Amino acid sequence: MWDTSKNSPSKEIHTIALDKDGFTIGEKSFYREQDQLPLSEWIVRPRSNKKDALPLKNAITPTTSTKDVRGSKWADGAIGSMISFGNDLQHAATGTALLSSGYGNAGAFFVTKENLWQAAVVFSVRRLIKPTWLNDRDQFLQPSGALTAGFKSDCLIWMLFNNSNLSAGANGLEWNGKTWSLVNHFIPFTEEEVGATGRFESDFMSNYLADVKLSKEAKQVLDEGREIWKTYHRTQFEKKIRNEFKLNRPDVGWYQIRRALEASDENLVDFESFKQAYDFLGQKLRPQVYALGFLRA
Numbered sequence: 001m002w003d004t005s006k007n008s009p010s011k012e013i014h015t016i017a018l019d020k021d022g023f024t025i026g027e028k029s030f031y032r033e034q035d036q037l038p039l040s041e042w043i044v045r046p047r048s049n050k051k052d053a054l055p056l057k058n059a060i061t062p063t064t065s066t067k068d069v070r071g072s073k074w075a076d077g078a079i080g081s082m083i084s085f086g087n088d089l090q091h092a093a094t095g096t097a098l099l100s101s102g103y104g105n106a107g108a109f110f111v112t113k114e115n116l117w118q119a120a121v122v123f124s125v126r127r128l129i130k131p132t133w134l135n136d137r138d139q140f141l142q143p144s145g146a147l148t149a150g151f152k153s154d155c156l157i158w159m160l161f162n163n164s165n166l167s168a169g170a171n172g173l174e175w176n177g178k179t180w181s182l183v184n185h186f187i188p189f190t191e192e193e194v195g196a197t198g199r200f201e202s203d204f205m206s207n208y209l210a211d212v213k214l215s216k217e218a219k220q221v222l223d224e225g226r227e228i229w230k231t232y233h234r235t236q237f238e239k240k241i242r243n244e245f246k247l248n249r250p251d252v253g254w255y256q257i258r259r260a261l262e263a264s265d266e267n268l269v270d271f272e273s274f275k276q277a278y279d280f281l282g283q284k285l286r287p288q289v290y291a292l293g294f295l296r297a
Contacts, residue, residue, distance in 0.1 A: 063104025071102020144293025169251030
C-alpha cells in the first residue's frame with residue numbers, strides 16, 4: 001500500500017508487457033526526467049554562411065519544396081549534412097541520414113571535420129536500435145561518461161557503410177534554374193585502392209581514416225567494403241542504371257555503388273560476406289548504446 005502522507009515520488013516504474021491474449025512478452029521500465037540532456041542538443045550545429053548549397057531531399061534528388069527551404073547555404077568547413085529530426089526511436093528510424101549537401105527541410109545539421117566523430121556517434125546510436133511498440137517513444141540522451149576512441153571509430157565505420165549513408169558524387173542536378181554537382185567527401189578509400197578510373201575530387205575521408213586506429217571488427221567491414229567498391233569500378237553499367245543513379249563521376253557514394261550493383265542483372269557481387277562483417281560490428285556496438293547511457297533499458 002502507498003503511504004500518501006509521504007512525498008517520495010518514484011524514480012522509476014517497472015512493468016510487464018502483455019500481448020493481446022494476456023501473455024507476458026517482455027518488460028518495460030519508465031523513468032522520471034533525467035539530469036542527462038537530450039542527445040539532440042549534444043552537437044553544436046554550425047551556422048550557415050553565404051555560400052550557395054544544393055538543398056536535397058534524398059541522396060541525388062534536389063528538394064521540390066518551394067516554401068521555407070532549408071539547406072541552401074553551406075557552413076564553414078562543411079563536408080555534408082546529417083538529417084537528425086526527433087529525439088526518440090520512432091523518428092530515428094526514418095529521420096537519420098547522411099547527405100553530401102544541405103537538407104531541404106528542418107531537422108538537419110552540417111557535418112564538419114570537427115564534429116564528424118559526434119555525427120558518427122549520433123548516427124549510429126539512432127540507427128542501431130530498432131523501434132518497437134514498447135520502445136519507440138524512448139528518448140535519446142547524451143552519453144553518461146567519456147567515449148573511447150575505439151567506440152568513436154567503430155561508429156564512424158558503421159555509419160559509412162549503413163544504408164542511410166546517402167552521400168554521393170554526381171553532376172547535372174537541376175534546382176532553382178541552375179545545374180549543380182555533388183562532391184563526395186565520405187569515400188573511405190583512395191583511387192588506387194579501388195581501381196577508380198578517375199580522380200576523386202575529395203580525399204578527406206581516406207586521409208581522416210589514415211590517422212584512426214580501427215578495431216578488428218571495423219577493419220573487416222572496411223576490407224569487405226573495399227571489395228565491393230572494386231567491383232563497382234571495374235563494371236560497365238548499362239545506360240539505364242547510370243542515369244538512374246547519376247553514375248557520372250568517379251567519386252560516387254556507398255548509396256550509388258550498392259544500388260547500382262543490386263540493380264544489375266549480372267549478379268556482380270555477393271553481399272553476404274560484407275553483411276556478416278557489418279552485422280558483427282553492429283552486434284558489438286548495440287549493447288554500448290545502453291551501457292553508455294544513450295538509452296535507458
